[in-house]
Amino acid sequence: MEVFPYRVELDRFSGPMDLLLYLVRRNEVDLRHLPIARITSQFQEYIEVLQELDLGLVGDFVVMASTLIEIKSRMVLPEENEVEASADEPPISAGDPRSELIQQLLEYRRFKEAAVALETRADEWQERYPRLAGDRPTTAKDPTADRIKEVELWDLVSALSRILRRADVAPEGHIRYDETPISVYVEQIGNRVHAEGEVRFTSLFDSTTLRSKITGMFLAVLELLRHHSFRAQQDEDFGEIVIRPPLPVSDRL
Structure with a gap:
C-alpha cells in the first residue's frame, strides 16, 4: 500500500500576526505599549518549535522575527526629545519604531474580531431559521477547511x-x-x-x-x-x- 506524505498546514488558520496577538494577551499588556524585547524573545522561542515541525510557513515567521529584532535594535538608539519611561514599555511617540507594527496589529485585530462576530451571528441565524431543502450545499464539506x-x-x-x-x-x-x-x-x-x-x-x-x-x-x-x-x-x-x-x-x- 502506498503511503502518501502527511503534512499539517498551519497557515490555513494562523500566522505571525495571530502569534503576536496571542503573546500580547498572554503577557497581559496593552497593545499600544508593546514590550518589544519581551515579545521578540518569546516569538523566537515559538519559531524554534515551528522549525521542529518542519512547516512550510516558517519563513513568514522568520520575516516577522527579523522585523521585531530590527525594531528592538532601533529602540536602543537614543532619540531627541525622548520621554523618560521604563525600558520594557516605553510610550508610543511619532517616531517610535513600534508604531507601524502596532497599527498593523490593531487593524488586524479589528478585522479578526469582526470576522468572529460575523461567524457568531451566522451560527445564531442558522439556529433560528431552518435551512430549506434548496439551500443545501451541492458538495460535501471539505475537512481541510476546518480550523x-x-x-x-x-x-x-x-x-x-x-x-x-x-x-x-x-x-x-x-x-x-x-x-x-x-x-x-x-x-x-x-x-x-x-x-x-x-x-x-x-x-x-x-x-x-x-x-x-x-x-x-x-x-x-x-x-x-x-x-x-x-x-x-x-x-x-x-x-x-x-x-x-x-x-x-x-x-x-
Missing part, C-alpha cells in the same frame, strides 16, 4: 516547547529517527482518549524521548482536533491542556 482555535493552537505549541526542553529529550541523531506514519499516531491517541475519556496532553509524551516521535505525535493531536472533532481544553489560562473525545452528534447539532 483550530488559535488559542488552542499556540497553547499546544507552548506545551510542546516545554516537552522538547526536557532534559531527557536528546537532540535528533541521524541513526535514531521515527518514521511512523502520522495516521498510526492518530489512531493510537484517538483510541486512548476514547477509552480514558480525557488525557492530559503532556502525558502523551511520557514514554518517549525521541524528538521525531514527539513531533509526529503532536501533529497527530492537531489532526484529531482539526478533522475529527476532538477537543483541547484548559481549566485555567496556561494550565494543563486536556484532550477530550468528540461530543455526541446530538450535542453538536
Whole structure:
C-alpha cells in the first residue's frame, strides 16, 4: 500500500500576526505599549518549535522575527526629545519604531474580531431559521477547511516547547529517527482518549524521548482536533491542556 506524505498546514488558520496577538494577551499588556524585547524573545522561542515541525510557513515567521529584532535594535538608539519611561514599555511617540507594527496589529485585530462576530451571528441565524431543502450545499464539506482555535493552537505549541526542553529529550541523531506514519499516531491517541475519556496532553509524551516521535505525535493531536472533532481544553489560562473525545452528534447539532 502506498503511503502518501502527511503534512499539517498551519497557515490555513494562523500566522505571525495571530502569534503576536496571542503573546500580547498572554503577557497581559496593552497593545499600544508593546514590550518589544519581551515579545521578540518569546516569538523566537515559538519559531524554534515551528522549525521542529518542519512547516512550510516558517519563513513568514522568520520575516516577522527579523522585523521585531530590527525594531528592538532601533529602540536602543537614543532619540531627541525622548520621554523618560521604563525600558520594557516605553510610550508610543511619532517616531517610535513600534508604531507601524502596532497599527498593523490593531487593524488586524479589528478585522479578526469582526470576522468572529460575523461567524457568531451566522451560527445564531442558522439556529433560528431552518435551512430549506434548496439551500443545501451541492458538495460535501471539505475537512481541510476546518480550523483550530488559535488559542488552542499556540497553547499546544507552548506545551510542546516545554516537552522538547526536557532534559531527557536528546537532540535528533541521524541513526535514531521515527518514521511512523502520522495516521498510526492518530489512531493510537484517538483510541486512548476514547477509552480514558480525557488525557492530559503532556502525558502523551511520557514514554518517549525521541524528538521525531514527539513531533509526529503532536501533529497527530492537531489532526484529531482539526478533522475529527476532538477537543483541547484548559481549566485555567496556561494550565494543563486536556484532550477530550468528540461530543455526541446530538450535542453538536
